Structure formats: C-alpha cells, structure tokens
Amino acid sequence: METVVITRAVWTEAERTMRLCGGLGNECVVYLCGEPTVGRSVARATAVYHPAHTGSATSYEVPISELLKLNSSLFENRLSVLAQVHTHPGQAFHSGTDDRWPTIETVGFLSLVVPCFCREGLSGLAGCYLAEYLGSGQWREVSRAEMLQRLQLEQ
Secondary structure (H helix, E strand, C coil): CCEEEECHHHHHHHHHHHHHHHCCCCCCEEEEEECCCCCCCEEEEEEEECCCCEECCCCEECCHHHHHHHHHHHHHHCCEEEEEEEECCCCCCCCHHHHHCCCCCCCCCEEEEECHHHCCCCHHHCCCEEEEEEECCEEEEECHHHHHHHEEECC
C-alpha cells in the first residue's frame, strides 16, 4: 500500500485548477506527479500536471497527443504520475468510463474523484471517492479511513 504525501503547493494548485476548469461546467483532470516510487511505500507529489483536455458536464477526454507530451515531460523531469484526480458535476464515484480509461494501468494506481466540480475544495477530501487499480481493468473502492491514510497533505 502506497501513501502519497502531497505538498501544500501542489494541493493548492490542483484545487485552484479544478475549480477554474470546473467553473466552466466541465469535468476537469489533473495528475499528481513525483519521483518514481519503485520499492517505496511513501511517495511525495511535488508537481501537478493539468493536461489539455476536452470536457463536458459528465466526462473528459485527454487526447493521445497530450498524453505523449505528458510522458515526455515526465521523462525529462524524472517524474511519474502518482495519482489522477478529476471532478464530477455531482456526487463522486468511479464511473464505467473512469474504470475503462485510467491514465496509468499499474497495480496500485490511485484515482481520486472530487464532487461538484471541486466547488467545495479539497479540504479533508469531503465527499471525495478514491479507487485503486487492481489490474485487468478492475478497481476497488478505498474506504474513507484508508483514503485519508493514503493521501496526506504535507504539514
């Protein structure tokens, strides 16, 4: 089980970006990035990447060209995506589309869904939903207690 410690600057930038993007009435996605974590149980998110994407009130799509740009940036900066974070218009849950199109298909990858286009912010992860990728297209819901343990704001 990996814990992602998120720097205050990354947390603030992710929240600000999702509120601005969601303020247009469209779903938004950001990626929390940090040093690769192979063999470690704690990762530190030190960068937020807001990909160019299309969106509607109920979905978003990141074009292949943008994923290639993301991979190039990650390689150049020696970073990896630690979690994807995206908004929903109402209640947070992991939709069938979310299940089918993860950014990373690595066992243990985390996908955080934020309700109401992040209008309420990320404080305490209120109303958020966290899913963990199990492989072979399967996800599991992470309990609230485990979510608060696995996603921690740096003090």
